Amino acid sequence: MRLPAPLNRFLEHLRLALAGQAVEYIEAELRQLETVFATLVLGSLAGMPTPLSGAAARLAPYMLPEIMAMLEEAGRLDDLIGEIGGLFEPT
Amino acid sequence: MAVYVFAGKGGVGKTTSSAAFAVLLAERLGRRVLVASIDPAHNLGDVLGVELGGEPRRVWRNLYAAEVDYEAVVERYMSGLTEKLSYLYRHLKAFNLEGTLRVMRYAPGVEENAVLEELLRMLRSGGGFDDIVIDPPPTGMLLRILSLPLSALQWVRGLMRLRMEILKRRRMIVNATGEEIRVRLGGEEYVLPSSPGDDPVYRELAGLEETYREAIERLVKGSTIILVINPETLPLLEAERTYRFLKSIGARVGGVVVNKYREEGRRVLEEARSFFKEEPFATIPLLPREPRGIDRLREVAARLEALLP
Numbered sequence: 130m131r132l133p134a135p136l137n138r139f140l141e142h143l144r145l146a147l148a149g150q151a152v153e154y155i156e157a158e159l160r161q162l163e164t165v166f167a168t169l170v171l172g173s174l175a176g177m178p179t180p181l182s183g184a185a186a187r188l189a190p191y192m193l194p195e196i197m198a199m200l201e202e203a204g205r206l207d208d209l210i211g212e213i214g215g216l217f218e219p220t
Numbered sequence: 221m222a223v224y225v226f227a228g229k230g231g232v233g234k235t236t237s238s239a240a241f242a243v244l245l246a247e248r249l250g251r252r253v254l255v256a257s258i259d260p261a262h263n264l265g266d267v268l269g270v271e272l273g274g275e276p277r278r279v280w281r282n283l284y285a286a287e288v289d290y291e292a293v294v295e296r297y298m299s300g301l302t303e304k305l306s307y308l309y310r311h312l313k314a315f316n317l318e319g320t321l322r323v324m325r326y327a328p329g330v331e332e333n334a335v336l337e338e339l340l341r342m343l344r345s346g347g348g349f350d351d352i353v354i355d356p357p358p359t360g361m362l363l364r365i366l367s368l369p370l371s372a373l374q375w376v377r378g379l380m381r382l383r384m385e386i387l388k389r390r391r392m393i394v395n396a397t398g399e400e401i402r403v404r405l406g407g408e409e410y411v412l413p414s415s416p417g418d419d420p421v422y423r424e425l426a427g428l429e430e431t432y433r434e435a436i437e438r439l440v441k442g443s444t445i446i447l448v449i450n451p452e453t454l455p456l457l458e459a460e461r462t463y464r465f466l467k468s469i470g471a472r473v474g475g476v477v478v479n480k481y482r483e484e485g486r487r488v489l490e491e492a493r494s495f496f497k498e499e500p501f502a503t504i505p506l507l508p509r510e511p512r513g514i515d516r517l518r519e520v521a522a523r524l525e526a527l528l529p
Contacts, residue, residue, distance in 0.1 A: 152396050159389040166382050184372060184428050186298075186330060191420040194403055194410055 167195040222351045228448035230358040233479035237448050238355040239267045244521035246283040251350040254284045259357045262287040269513040280514045297334035369435035376428045390414035444474035451485025475500035475527040482506045500526045
């Protein structure tokens with residue numbers, strides 16, 4: 130059965146909107162995971178005991194993006210409600 | 221290739237015992253032997269009566285010796301890292317890279333890791349030796365080096381699992397948007413990898429996992445550890461604790477040497493014999509003169525025959 134063109138466009142927009150929102154959720158989860166990863170590896174610099182500074186030292190050269198994500202995340206910690214609100218867009 | 225590690229408290233005679241055992245392997249079994257000191261306070265060269273450096277030097281017949289330059293090993297380990305970090309972290313002016321690196325040089329685990337990698341390098345290359353006898357640092361540091369790969373392996377595997385979760389989510393985003401994930405840092409654009417093969421962090425973790433697995437195979441389970449004590453209560457108590465710990469991590473203990481034995485130590489000697497009854501046992505008497513040089517070490521070596529494989 131062929132759907133009328135306006136309905137088709139509406140469904141396509143709906144699909145894109147839902148996909149976009151799903152990507153936003155995954156991105157938020159990804160930021161958290163990257164922060165956890167960076168904290169585990171480089172935690173000794175922030176006073177967290179890290180079992181292996183030697184291994185952390187080997188990983189550190191490749192972790193610039195994670196460190197930047199961690200710093201950004203730290204900046205947003207002041208406004209967690211805003212972050213969650215932005216994600217779920219309650220209106 | 222067999223690897224022997226002589227473990228014990230500082231000053232009990234690890235260097236003398238390991239040098240004498242290396243002489244025994246070379247003379248009695250005709251093996252090509254390397255005796256290597258990785259103790260930061262070297263005195264292997266003093267015991268053998270020759271000047272030693274980081275590269276193996278022939279000291280007698282088929283016996284070679286080396287003193288691993290401990291500081292140079294750690295410096296080499298750190299300098300490779302400094303180079304990479306200086307380039308990649310050049311945007312982070314406020315990060316105080318130099319200060320951080322100075323701190324990392326003395327961070328717990330860095331020295332152990334550097335020494336562990338140097339030991340593995342030595343064992344991998346083999347150098348055509350049939351046997352390697354290692355004169356290690358005192359017990360505390362040695363146990364840290366030996367237990368490092370066991371805890372590190374668990375930690376690295378945990379990080380690998382977490383990294384896979386990160387890569388999985390990056391792939392989901394790439395698949396949904398049809399575009400690579402790009403970030404701009406310090407004016408440069410970076411494409412974030414989304415598969416383990418492209419991710420340098422995952423590759424480095426896999427390399428670390430391989431290093432620690434190899435260390436467990438070659439060093440913890442693949443070497444024979446010989447405990448050296450003096451006939452005194454404190455070294456014996458420490459040796460008993462060390463023995464239990466080594467057994468708990470699956471290391472192989474291949475014998476016990478009671479060095480500097482004198483009559484007053486008979487009671488401790490009997491206690492040691494009783495505790496280590498399942499292990500080969502050797503006794504070196506307190507000698508009127510320090511056994512320095514090959515000829516004197518050959519006399520000591522004759523006392524260590526019980527330890528031969």
